[in-house]
Every structure is written in C-alpha cells, then in structure tokens.
Amino acid sequence: xxxxxxxxxxxxxxxxxxxxxxxxxxxxxxxxxxxxxxxxxxxxxxxxxxxxxxxxxxxxxxxxxxxxxxxxxxxxxxxxxxxxxxxxxxxxxxxxxxxxxxxxxxxxxxxxxxxxxxxxxxxxxxxxxxxxxxxxxxxxxxxxxxxxxxxxxxxxxxxxxxxxxxxxxxxxxxxxxxxxxxxxxxxxxxxxxxxxxxxxxxxxxxxxxxxxxxxxxxxxxxxxxxxxxxxxxxxxxxxxxxxxxxxxxxxxxxxxxxxxxxxxxxxxxxxxxxxxxxxxxxxxxxxxxxxxx
Amino acid sequence: xxxxxxxxxxxxxxxxxxxxxxxxxxxxxxxxxxxxxxxxxxxxxxxxxxxxxxxxxxxxxxxxxxxxxxxxxxxxxxxxxxxxxxxxxxxxxxxxxxxxxxxxxxxxxxxxxxxxxxxxxxxxxxxxxxxxxxxxxxxxxxxxxxxxxxxxxxxxxxxxxxxxxxxxxxxxxxxxxxxxxxxxxxxxxxxxxxxxxxxxxxxxxxxxxxxxxxxxxxxxxxxxxxxxxxxxxxxxxxxxxxxxxxxxxxxxxxxxxxxxxxxxxxxxxxxxxxxxxxxxxxxxxxxxxxxxxxxxxxxxxxxxxxxxxxxxxxxxxxxxxxxxxxxxxxx
Numbered sequence: 017x018x019x020x021x022x023x024x025x026x027x028x029x030x031x032x033x034x035x036x037x038x039x040x041x042x043x044x045x046x047x048x049x050x051x052x053x054x055x056x057x058x059x060x061x062x063x064x065x066x067x068x069x070x071x072x073x074x075x076x077x078x079x080x081x082x083x084x085x086x087x088x089x090x091x092x093x094x095x096x097x098x099x100x101x102x103x104x105x106x107x108x109x110x111x112x113x114x115x116x117x118x119x120x121x122x123x124x125x126x127x128x129x130x131x132x133x134x135x136x137x138x139x140x141x142x143x144x145x146x147x148x149x150x151x152x153x154x155x156x157x158x159x160x161x162x163x164x165x166x167x168x169x170x171x172x173x174x175x176x177x178x179x180x181x182x183x184x185x186x187x188x189x190x191x192x193x194x195x196x197x198x199x200x201x202x203x204x205x206x207x208x209x210x211x212x213x214x215x216x217x218x219x220x221x222x223x224x225x226x227x228x229x230x231x232x233x234x235x236x237x238x239x240x241x242x243x244x245x246x247x248x249x250x251x252x253x254x255x256x257x258x259x260x261x262x263x264x265x266x267x268x269x270x271x272x273x274x275x276x277x278x279x280x281x282x283x284x285x286x287x288x289x290x291x292x293x294x295x296x297x298x299x300x301x302x303x304x305x306x307x308x309x
Numbered sequence: 310x311x312x313x314x315x316x317x318x319x320x321x322x323x324x325x326x327x328x329x330x331x332x333x334x335x336x337x338x339x340x341x342x343x344x345x346x347x348x349x350x351x352x353x354x355x356x357x358x359x360x361x362x363x364x365x366x367x368x369x370x371x372x373x374x375x376x377x378x379x380x381x382x383x384x385x386x387x388x389x390x391x392x393x394x395x396x397x398x399x400x401x402x403x404x405x406x407x408x409x410x411x412x413x414x415x416x417x418x419x420x421x422x423x424x425x426x427x428x429x430x431x432x433x434x435x436x437x438x439x440x441x442x443x444x445x446x447x448x449x450x451x452x453x454x455x456x457x458x459x460x461x462x463x464x465x466x467x468x469x470x471x472x473x474x475x476x477x478x479x480x481x482x483x484x485x486x487x488x489x490x491x492x493x494x495x496x497x498x499x500x501x502x503x504x505x506x507x508x509x510x511x512x513x514x515x516x517x518x519x520x521x522x523x524x525x526x527x528x529x530x531x532x533x534x535x536x537x538x539x540x541x542x543x544x545x546x547x548x549x550x551x552x553x554x555x556x557x558x559x560x561x562x563x564x565x566x567x568x569x570x571x572x573x574x575x576x577x578x579x580x581x582x583x584x585x586x587x588x589x590x591x592x593x594x595x596x597x598x599x600x601x602x603x604x605x606x607x608x609x610x611x612x613x614x615x616x617x618x619x620x621x622x623x624x625x626x627x628x629x630x631x632x633x634x635x636x637x638x639x640x
Contacts, residue, residue: 034386037393040362042386091486098490102497113339114390125390129579133393136402137410141586147494147501181504194504198562199586200579206390209383211328212376216318242375249376288373295371 028189032204034131046191047124047203056150058118063104070096101151105143110136115206125206129196138199145195153178215248216285226282232267233290239303241291244284256280321377324364328381331357331388338391358388406590409635414587416631421557421564428511429518429553436522437529450523459524465531472533472540473611485604492548493596496555500562500589507563514556539616544603546624551595558585558592595627 030046047055074093078086108116114126114134126142128134153175184194196202236244247259253276260276263283273279291301334354337345346354365381372378415422439446459471495513502509521541528537565581566574602619610616 036389038362040366042389043382044386094486094490137583137586140590141582144497144586144589145501147497148504197575197578198582209380211380214318214321238373241373245375291373292371
C-alpha cells in the first residue's frame with residue numbers, strides 16, 4: 017500500500033504565512049499559549065462578574081416582586097445562566113472583532129485557517145468544544161476531592177483524561193485547541209504598529225562631508241542595514257557611539273571622527289540607496305557575508 | 310544626489326495619505342461598528358485595502374526600510390481581518406440557515422444518524438430484555454434518584470398516577486426551563502465528546518437507550534406500556550431526535566479524526582466540525598421545543614390519544630423539514 021507522502025511539518029516558531037484571496041502572503045504570528053491562557057482567565061473573570069451582577073439583579077427583583085414572581089425569575093435566571101455559559105464566547109467572536117474582551121486585551125483574534133471568511137458556524141463549533149475542554153475537567157474536580165478511595169481514583173483518572181483536552185493547545189505547533197481543530201480556525205496576534213519616521217533624509221547626503229567610496233558601501237548588507245535602522249530609531253547615545261565606532265573601524269576610517277548621529281544617518285542613507293538600487297536590478301545582498309551581490 | 314535615487318522615499322510620500330485613511334476607517338470599524346461608515350467609505354475600504362496590499366508587495370521587493378514593510382504588513386493584516394471577518398447581515402444569514410444550511414447539514418449526517426438511532430433502539434431493547442429476565446439489573450441501569458420510586462416493586466396504581474397526574478408543585482415554566490438547559494448541556498457534551506473519537510458519545514447513547522428500556526420494563530408488566538409511550542413521546546419524539554442528531558454530529562467529528570481520508574486529519578476535522586456545528590444549532594432549537602412540550606404539554610394533556618397525536622405531528626414535522634427543505638429543484 018502506497019503511503020501518502022508526509023506533508024511538511026509546520027515550523028516550531030509561531031510565525032505563519034497566510035495567503036489572502038488576492039494572492040499576497042501575509043505573515044501572521046499565532047497567539048502564544050500564555051496569551052491564550054491569559055485571555056481565557058480574563059474572560060472567565062468577566063463571565064463571573066456578569067453572573068454575580070445578574071444574580072444580584074434577579075434577587076433584588078424577587079425581593080421587590082414578592083413570591084408571585086419567584087418561579088418566573090428562576091426561569092429568567094436559568095436561561096440567563098445557560099446563555100452566558102454557552103454563548104458568551106460565540107456572541108463576541110461572531111462579531112466584527114472576532115475576539116472576546118479577554119482576547120482583545122491580549123491583542124488576539126480568531127481567524128479561519130484557510131484564509132477565507134470566518135463563519136458563524138465555525139465560531140459555534142470552536143466554542144461548543146469548550147464543553148469537553150473546560151467544563152468537563154471542572155465537573156470532574158468534585159470527584160477528585162470526594163471521600164472514599166474508589167471515587168477519588170476515578171476522579172483523578174477522569175481529571176487526567178480531561179486535562180488532555182485542556183492542554184491540547186500545547187501539544188501541537190499551531191497552538192490549536194480541540195475547538196480550533198474542529199472549526200478550522202486559529203488564533204493570531206492582532207497588533208497595531210505605528211508608521212516610523214522616514215529616516216532617508218536628503219539633507220544628510222548634501223555637501224562633501226560624508227562621501228562614501230564604493231568599497232565602503234559594499235561592506236554591509238540588508239541585515240546590517242536593518243540593525244542600523246533600529247539603532248537610529250531607538251536614538252540611544254551610547255548605542256550610536258558604539259555602532260559608529262564599529263562602522264568607522266570596518267570602513268578603515270578614524271574611529272573617533274565627527275558626530276556619531278550625523279555620520280550614522282549619512283551612512284544609512286548612502287547604504288540604503290546603494291542597496292535599493294541593486295535591489296531594482298534583482299540583486300539582494302542579504303548580509304555582509306553575502307558574496308553574490 | 311538626484312531625485313530618482315530617492316524612489317522608495319517617493320513611493321512612501323505618494324501613498325502615505327491612503328494608508329492613513331485606511332487606518333482611520335479601520336479604527337471606526339473596530340472601535341464602533343461598520344454601520345458608522347458612510348456609503349463612500351464603504352466603497353473606499355476595499356480599494357484602500359487592495360492598494361495597501363499591492364504597496365506591501367512592492368515595498369517587499371524594492372524597499373529596505375524594515376519599519377515601513379512591517380507597518381504595511383500589520384496594516385494589511387488588520388484590513389484583511391476586517392474585510393474577511395465575520396459578516397453580520399443577520400437577517401439573510403438566518404434565512405439561509407433555516408432554508409438550506411440546516412436541513413442540508415442534517416441530511417449530510419445520515420450515516421451517523423442511522424447508527425445513533427439503531428444504537429438507541431437496540432440498547433433500549435437489550436435493557437428491556439435484560440430486566441424482564443432478571444429484575445436485579447434495574448438498579449444497575451437506573452439510579453434510585455432517577456427512578457424516584459418507579460422501580461420493579463412499584464404498584465400499578467403508583468405508576469398510573471406518575472403518568473397522568475399533575476405534579477403537586479405548579480412551576481411548570483421552571484420545570485420546562487430546567488429541562489431545556491439540562492438537555493441542551495448534555496447534547497453539547499455529546500457533541501464535544503465526539504472529539505475523543507466518538508467513543509464517549511456512543512457510551513452516552515447506549516446509556517440513554519438503556520434507561521428508556523428500563524422504564525418500559527417497569528411499566529409494561531402492569532399493562533401501562535402504551536401510556537408510558539405517550540408520556541415519553543409527547544416530548545420525546547422531539548427530544549430523542551435532537552439527542553440522536555447531537556450524537557450524530559459528535560460521531561461525525563470522531564469519524565473525521567479517526568479516518569480522515571485523502572484530505573488529512575486537520576482539514577477533515579475542520580469540515581466535519583462545521584457541518585456538525587450547523588446541526589447543533591438545530592439541536593438547540595429542537596431541545597427548546599422539547600423542553601416546552603415536556604414542561605407544559607405533558608402535564609396539561611393527559612389523554613393518551615392526544616399525546617400520541619402531538620408526538621406524531623412533531624415527529625412528522627421534523628422529518629419532513631430535515632428531509633425535504635432546501636433541496637435544489639431538479640430542472
């Protein structure tokens with residue numbers, strides 16, 4: 017019998033590529049186990065707070081209404097509890113943000129794994145699974161603490177079995193809960209990034225103070241350019257001093273000549289223009305060891 | 310230095326306004342609602358998204374400004390999530406769900422439904438035969454709390470009263486609500502346990518069927534079997550169908566995980582999960598109806614023939630709906 021060829025395993029890191037229907041690859045980062053757990057705890061706390069508030073409201077109404085309204089309020093409470101337990105997650109995740117309040121605070125969001133639209137049924141499937149992932153282990157807890165050895169042992173076994181589901185997320189590289197697996201979803205980070213200031217300053221290249229010879233511009237590649245960009249954006253004087261010294265030494269210049277920031281800005285601009293021009297000709301110099309370009 | 314060398318600077322300067330506008334629109338959608346957008350904005354949003362996406366592709370190939378590429382990546386991803394997130398024109402979704410989605414999903418589960426039905430019936434028959442042969446089995450199948458006195462030693466008079474008398478404490482609506490939430494919770498468990506290869510779901514089904522058989526074994530010797538059937542089926546035709554559907558949904562998931570076929574386990578589980586979840590929405594509604602029937606109709610309607618009529622009508626309704634609705638017309 018011919019075995020199916022093994023599919024390539026997903027990488028160990030949490031970075032995944034997501035191809036949009038337009039055919040562009042977007043790099044997304046999966047939410048880590050810690051962030052997921054944090055979101056869950058926050059959501060459970062919020063649910064608990066809602067439950068307490070709702071119960072107090074029902075009790076107050078019962079006090080005000082007298083005995084006649086008692087059964088009716090019990091019905092309201094039962095249905096309210098049912099809705100909260102089963103549809104808190106569904107209602108929030110089926111909304112525009114695809115995230116419960118806890119997930120929003122952790123900057124997470126639910127996404128369809130195939131890159132398509134997240135459907136309400138997928139949201140329902142991933143959250144009904146919480147029944148075995150979360151509520152089943154919880155319901156076994158009393159057994160584990162029960163009196164009598166047999167009950168306790170059954171409880172421990174059941175609890176261990178249930179914990180398989182509870183920690184399912186840690187056993188696969190895609191950080192999928194059982195619910196995610198069944199619904200075809202995963203949870204990704206949804207972080208916002210501010211646009212950085214343009215570092216390419218034409219003024220930095222004017223005048224003859226900083227002219228770089230071709231061999232000086234060939235000393236580094238894109239990787240070092242990005243590190244230099246980070247240093248410039250961080251604007252820490254000590255870092256700039258150290259980096260400027262290193263670069264000057266590498267270029268064969270006097271390590272202590274001129275102002276550090278000015279020198280770095282000029283070198284950044286010159287190097288980036290040089291590398292980008294080469295990029296237009298299809299030559300990408302990855303780092304300083306890259307001899308191809 | 311001449312201007313063309315600043316290509317990537319120009320690239321950014323030309324498009325920055327578009328990106329800022331997209332960001333502003335996304336802020337509105339994310340923090341308030343898509344309804345806050347004007348007609349014009351709604352037209353703009355996809356265009357801006359595509360423009361940003363193409364800018365990202367260009368920037369990746371031509372720009373070495375890491376923070377710019379990173380920013381475009383985040384912005385495109387955010388826009389992508391908003392545009393391809395859950396849509397909520399609820400009216401049309403609900404109509405589509407009841408019109409085609411739900412009945413089609415139920416029909417897609419037919420092999421599992423057959424298995425779940427057979428298993429329920431067979432375990433009921435087995436429990437019945439077992440208890441008729443050896444009454445001691447009764448205690449093993451139904452706990453004393455569940456039976457509440459309706460065991461093998463109960464008198465015919467007591468059993469008759471349990472079928473036809475109204476319960477002393479009124480509170481029918483409370484009873485109905487309790488039954489609904491309890492049954493729904495059990496059916497969710499039935500569905501979710503499908504993930505464990507469906508085996509716990511099968512066990513729950515057998516247990517459920519055996520309890521039915523045990524009840525009949527108590528009532529049948531006193532000639533009360535038809536009465537019990539009416540008492541059970543007035544809501545049971547709906548409730549048992551719902552439980553069978555929930556179990557079928559769980560079994561489908563278990564089957565997809567155990568035997569994924571050509572597509573691979575993850576893809577198969579995803580497809581099965583979405584079909585099964587659709588069915589579960591129907592199950593919730595059926596259990597709501599069943600809870601009302603059990604809480605109200607069973608206590609208020611006490612004649613056998615009326616109970617049979619309601620049971621039969623409800624069953625015909627479900628079978629007709631799931632069997633016939635949402636089929637494409639053959640042209």
